[in-house]
Amino acid sequence: xxxxxxxxxxxxxxxxxxxxxxxxxxxxxxxxxxxxxxxxxxxxxxxxxxxxxxxxxxxxxxxxxxxxxxxxxxxxxxxxxxxxxxxxxxxxxxxxxxxxxxxxxxxxxxxxxxxxxxxxxxxxxxxxxxxxxxxxxxxxxxxxxxxxxxxxxxxxxxxxxxxxxxxxxxxxxxxxxxxxxxxxxxxxxxxxxxxxxxxxxxxxxxxxxxxxxxxxxxxxxxxxxxxxxxxxxxxxxxxxxxxxxxxxxxxxxxxxxxxxxxx
Numbered sequence: 305x306x307x308x309x310x311x312x313x314x315x316x317x318x319x320x321x322x323x324x325x326x327x328x329x330x331x332x333x334x335x336x337x338x339x340x341x342x343x344x345x346x347x348x349x350x351x352x353x354x355x356x357x358x359x360x361x362x363x364x365x366x367x368x369x370x371x372x373x374x375x376x377x378x379x380x381x382x383x384x385x386x387x388x389x390x391x392x393x394x395x396x397x398x399x400x401x402x403x404x405x406x407x408x409x410x411x412x413x414x415x416x417x418x419x420x421x422x423x424x425x426x427x428x429x430x431x432x433x434x435x436x437x438x439x440x441x442x443x444x445x446x447x448x449x450x451x452x453x454x455x456x457x458x459x460x461x462x463x464x465x466x467x468x469x470x471x472x473x474x475x476x477x478x479x480x481x482x483x484x485x486x487x488x489x490x491x492x493x494x495x496x497x498x499x500x501x502x503x504x505x506x507x508x509x510x511x512x513x514x515x516x517x518x519x520x521x522x523x524x525x526x527x528x529x530x531x532x533x534x535x536x537x538x539x540x541x542x543x544x545x546x547x548x549x550x551x552x553x554x555x556x557x558x559x560x561x562x563x564x565x566x567x
Contacts, residue, residue: 310372310373310376310390311376311379311380311389311390314376314377314379314380315380315383317380318380318381318384327377330377330381331381332378332381335374335377335378335381338374339371339374339378340449342367342370342371342373342374343371345367345370345371346364346367346368346370346371347519347520347523348367348523349363349364349366349367349368350364350520350523351520351523351524351526351527352524352527375390375393376390379392379393403427403431404423404424404427404428405420406423406427407420407423421465422465425465442462442463442466443459443462443463446458446459446462451519453508453518453519453522454519456504456505456508456509457508457511457512457518460508460509460512461512464512470509470513473510473513473514476506476509476510476513477510479506479509479510480503480506480507480510483499483502483503483506484503486499486502487499487500487502487503528565531561531565532558532561532562532565533558535557535558535560535561535564536554536557536558536561539553539554539557540554540557
């Protein structure tokens, strides 16, 4: 009888006598690269996702399944050595979510998302046995595996939790404009790099306050760019190659595809 659950499949793959030789060779460290790859593929699927569109819905579902497989694989390794299993993973996160959402699961009133975040930080600090004087410094402990975009967002989030934040969205946009002006005024290569970094960091904070996911926005932009450039390339091929097309003609093909895709 074939197994019908992911946990059962993983147990079969890891069976010491009848399992898969490749799966039996793996450990937590050897699987790390696959976890990174699958997470990246989920992000790509999200960039291409269109709610309600069958193909992209199926693709996102499939990629999330691949990511879930990695979680189940790590849990099976732990179960094999008698440490914990997939049920423990689910139980742990359920307990954490219930504990950190007293406004949903207990009699605690909140007045918006900002207060939810404040309560979350206080509960998390209490769980770890810290007081405000003994807890780690605010910007310590940011995972080194985060992309620069995500790290910039995390820095902004942590500072915002303690009130070190622009009062409104317009203030962040003013900061972005200020940094762009400073970038335009620089010519020294070192200072240009510094000012460019300031522009990017300020843009990340604008996106955070606006509720835009910069990683998703950039991924979706690249999907759009590739699609439009494919049309430019098709136009060049149809006219004998790149050397037969001027910049103006390539731009015209770009704009035509842009209008078509938006329609």
